[in-house]
Amino acid sequence: MAIQGEGRDTLATDGDNVIARAARTVFERAGRPFRGAAIECVNRIPLSRGLGSSAAAWLGGLLGANRLLGEPLDRAALLSLAARAEGHADNVAAALYGGLTVSCETETGIVAIALPVPADIRWVALIPTVTSATAEARAVLPATVPRVDAVFNVQRVAVLLGSLLAKRVDLLNVAMNDRLHQPYRLKLFPWMAAVAEAAREAGALGCVLSGAGPSLLAAVAEDPDTVARAMRSDAARVA
Numbered sequence: 001m002a003i004q005g006e007g008r009d010t011l012a013t014d015g016d017n018v019i020a021r022a023a024r025t026v027f028e029r030a031g032r033p034f035r036g037a038a039i040e041c042v043n044r045i046p047l048s049r050g051l052g053s054s055a056a057a058w059l060g061g062l063l064g065a066n067r068l069l070g071e072p073l074d075r076a077a078l079l080s081l082a083a084r085a086e087g088h089a090d091n092v093a094a095a096l097y098g099g100l101t102v103s104c105e106t107e108t109g110i111v112a113i114a115l116p117v118p119a120d121i122r123w124v125a126l127i128p129t130v131t132s133a134t135a136e137a138r139a140v141l142p143a144t145v146p147r148v149d150a151v152f153n154v155q156r157v158a159v160l161l162g163s164l165l166a167k168r169v170d171l172l173n174v175a176m177n178d179r180l181h182q183p184y185r186l187k188l189f190p191w192m193a194a195v196a197e198a199a200r201e202a203g204a205l206g207c208v209l210s211g212a213g214p215s216l217l218a219a220v221a222e223d224p225d226t227v228a229r230a231m232r233s234d235a236a237r238v239a
Contacts, residue, residue: 006043006053018054018085022061025081030072037065048131050211055091058082079110091211100164118167122224124204126195126216126231132188137212140184149179169205172219176206189214191238195231202230 001013001020011017015024019039027034041060045053062078073081075096082092083105093103093112103112160175162168186192189209195216196207204218204227220227 001039001041003041003043005041006045007047008043010047011043018057019061019064022058022082022085023065025085026062026065026069026073026078029077029081030066030069032069037068039064046127046215048133049127049215050132050137050209050213051125051127051215052091052095052211055082055086055095058085059092059095076109079112083110102161115161115164117164118169120221121169121172121205122220124199124218124220124224124228124231125210126199126218126228126235128214128235130214132212132214134212137185137188140187141181142184145180152177152179169219169221172205173200176208176219178208181212182209185209185213191235192216194238195234198230198234199227202227207231 001017003011003013015021015036017039019041020037023037023039024034039061043053043057045051045056047053059078059082062073062082066073066078079089079093079096082096083089086092089103089105089110089112093101093110097112097114100115100117101112102115103110105111156175156177159171163171163175182192192209192213196218199207199216199218203223204220207216207218209215210217216231218227218231
């Protein structure tokens with residue numbers, strides 16, 4: 001296996017690599033013997049930053065092997081395999097369908113829907129040089145949360161989807177708020193609140209932690225460069 005780009009000096013280049021494991025999974029599911037493969041990776045997604053790099057790797061291996069075999073598996077089967085490997089469907093559904101997706105696990109399988117996003121929204125990502133282990137970011141989350149916080153988040157999710165579908169981008173500043181994971185992860189990323197506030201002051205519609213972090217994602221309707229400079233400047237100040 002040859003790797004270019006992100007992780008070229010740290011990722012496994014043998015059968016333990018996620019892409020190789022994903023390819024082997026497809027062969028096994030299709031009932032075909034897997035005798036190895038020559039794999040070339042060009043990785044453009046930073047690793048361990050909350051940007052879904054592992055989900056993209058699983059999907060890359062699954063889709064590549066499935067195409068090589070003549071596509072014996074449909075999208076539902078690929079999504080199921082990827083979700084089982086990743087541990088949840090959130091990121092792999094987005095990697096498979098593209099754009100904004102919502103998903104959930106049911107007794108009969110995974111349901112995933114791709115939704116349109118207004119084309120005039122730009123997305124600015126602040127990607128720190130430091131990395132974050134997903135396990136550590138999950139470990140700081142409580143086993144239970146207050147009902148008022150759960151209701152708060154359910155309401156915000158509904159407003160988020162509604163604002164995007166109705167193209168009410170002015171409501172994103174309300175919708176992009178959270179009480180279920182960002183407050184607890186402040187201990188891991190104490191600079192997060194200040195940088196997010198700098199983004200909003202520079203014109204961002206909202207700014208949130210991307211996945212388990214440490215990257216921040218800002219939604220911008222106008223002048224993304226100004227928001228990017230503000231986030232970068234404040235991150236350098238509080239680092």
